[in-house]
Amino acid sequence: MSTPTTATATRRRLPKWMTSFGWQILAALVLGLVLGGIARSIGTDAEDNPNGLHATLATIGGSYVSLLRAAVVPLIFTAIVSSIVGLRQVTNAARLAGQTLLWFGITALIAVTIGITLGVVFQPGVQASQSELETGDPYAVGTWWNFLTGLVPSNFLGLGVNGGVDAETGSFTGSASFNVLQVIVISVAVGIAALKIGEKAEPFIKLTESALAVIQKVLWWIIRIAPIGTLGLIGNAVAEYGWDKMGSLTWFVVVLYAGLALVLFVVYPVLVKAHGLSVRQYFSGVWPAVQLGFVSRSSIGTLPLTQRVTERNLGVPRGYASFAVPLGATTKMDGCAAIYPAVAAIFIAQFFGIELTIVQYLLIVIVSVVGSAATAGTTGATVMLTLTLSTLGLPLEGVGLLLAVDPIIDMGRTAVNVAGQALVPAIVAKREGILDIDLYNAPRKGQAFDNTDVETDAEHPGGPSQDEIRDPAPAKA
Numbered sequence: 001m002s003t004p005t006t007a008t009a010t011r012r013r014l015p016k017w018m019t020s021f022g023w024q025i026l027a028a029l030v031l032g033l034v035l036g037g038i039a040r041s042i043g044t045d046a047e048d049n050p051n052g053l054h055a056t057l058a059t060i061g062g063s064y065v066s067l068l069r070a071a072v073v074p075l076i077f078t079a080i081v082s083s084i085v086g087l088r089q090v091t092n093a094a095r096l097a098g099q100t101l102l103w104f105g106i107t108a109l110i111a112v113t114i115g116i117t118l119g120v121v122f123q124p125g126v127q128a129s130q131s132e133l134e135t136g137d138p139y140a141v142g143t144w145w146n147f148l149t150g151l152v153p154s155n156f157l158g159l160g161v162n163g164g165v166d167a168e169t170g171s172f173t174g175s176a177s178f179n180v181l182q183v184i185v186i187s188v189a190v191g192i193a194a195l196k197i198g199e200k201a202e203p204f205i206k207l208t209e210s211a212l213a214v215i216q217k218v219l220w221w222i223i224r225i226a227p228i229g230t231l232g233l234i235g236n237a238v239a240e241y242g243w244d245k246m247g248s249l250t251w252f253v254v255v256l257y258a259g260l261a262l263v264l265f266v267v268y269p270v271l272v273k274a275h276g277l278s279v280r281q282y283f284s285g286v287w288p289a290v291q292l293g294f295v296s297r298s299s300i301g302t303l304p305l306t307q308r309v310t311e312r313n314l315g316v317p318r319g320y321a322s323f324a325v326p327l328g329a330t331t332k333m334d335g336c337a338a339i340y341p342a343v344a345a346i347f348i349a350q351f352f353g354i355e356l357t358i359v360q361y362l363l364i365v366i367v368s369v370v371g372s373a374a375t376a377g378t379t380g381a382t383v384m385l386t387l388t389l390s391t392l393g394l395p396l397e398g399v400g401l402l403l404a405v406d407p408i409i410d411m412g413r414t415a416v417n418v419a420g421q422a423l424v425p426a427i428v429a430k431r432e433g434i435l436d437i438d439l440y441n442a443p444r445k446g447q448a449f450d451n452t453d454v455e456t457d458a459e460h461p462g463g464p465s466q467d468e469i470r471d472p473a474p475a476k477a
Helices: 006-013 023-041 052-072 072-089 093-123 144-149 178-223 228-250 250-274 278-298 298-312 318-331 335-351 357-369 382-390 396-431 466-470
Strands: 158-167 172-178
Touching: 006 298, 023 052, 023 072, 023 144, 023 278, 052 072, 052 178, 052 228, 072 093, 072 178, 072 228, 072 298, 072 318, 093 318, 093 357, 093 396, 158 382, 178 228, 178 298, 228 278, 250 278, 250 335, 250 396, 278 396, 278 466, 298 318, 298 396, 318 396, 335 396, 357 382, 382 396, 396 466
Parallel strands: none
Antiparallel strands: 158 172
């Protein structure tokens, strides 16, 4: 019998709150608020430059977001290609795809209706302080024309470069960029082509699947430092905007989180129960991904864990889950594309004293249900909000009113997104009779990301085994 290593024994002696990912995140949130407040009180220098603490927090938060963004293009490409070719192992694939899109639309319709109702009833824009808030141009604007033209790839994987040559030094200055919609279009085309070619594409398919496993492992390492990124993001938000601006938007935040809570804790459980499934098992199974989505603020960054819990906790067949979850991570956004644009658009209209008509409310519903693909995983809810505002004819500079609280509300939005991305595949699998009920109802203990660097089984390369997901144990020596 092998004896535990010193590290394992030490870990067992530590209190649970010291090793729990959730407690680490909570501690990072609190510490970030404190440090942000201190940085805000120190102020700026004579040239209005941020102090050292503020700059450090901004660098930490920005660096963590950059790490997540660095994995986006290869993750989307390999995940979507692998998911499409994986449909060859699923019978009735066309019906499953249709059912998935249908339920994406149904849940989005429910979510946007809740958002509109809360915005009209509680009027968050009326409660906001006119003196504390400032309008500002959005960093990205979504329009139907831009959405349609953005689908046409400008080059392989939609990659581009922003910047130019410095006239004095002659060196290049700029940064790389990418269009997620174009990445999705190219990935779908390559996946379908590989599916049609058949046996000749097997080497390419195996290479893509291996690359996906490697990328997911790297992403797990990034996930492990999420508490550090959270500290920087929250601290920078407080230092940048201050409590006054954030406080003036308290009612907006309360109304938005009320809508998110209704969808997550009322609508989703009702749908789960209506399909004869256990609500408790759904939440215990999906909660690791929801918690990570809350922290990372990225559906794409959470994609590997979302797919993992969908397969191994909720019992969705791997062939179908590998298609539905990546599709949901790029287009299924009940938080960012339904509740948020509805409440935010009504907030902006009320702030500027604009009375919306019935037609404009209907347009909010249509944009949310049809245009959710415009959010494209990591482009953020700003694109979806500007798409909504431009469709309604509302001032785009109203987006700047909400920047002070965006990091805070983005956590809740992404958590709801992730929960829905796992819910729909489970519902569709149950309706189609392919859900593993025994696996869905299996007992679970702990969190899936408590033990990511463990030996994997042959059936599920790149991650812990099914038993370790349901009942994780300390890593083996």
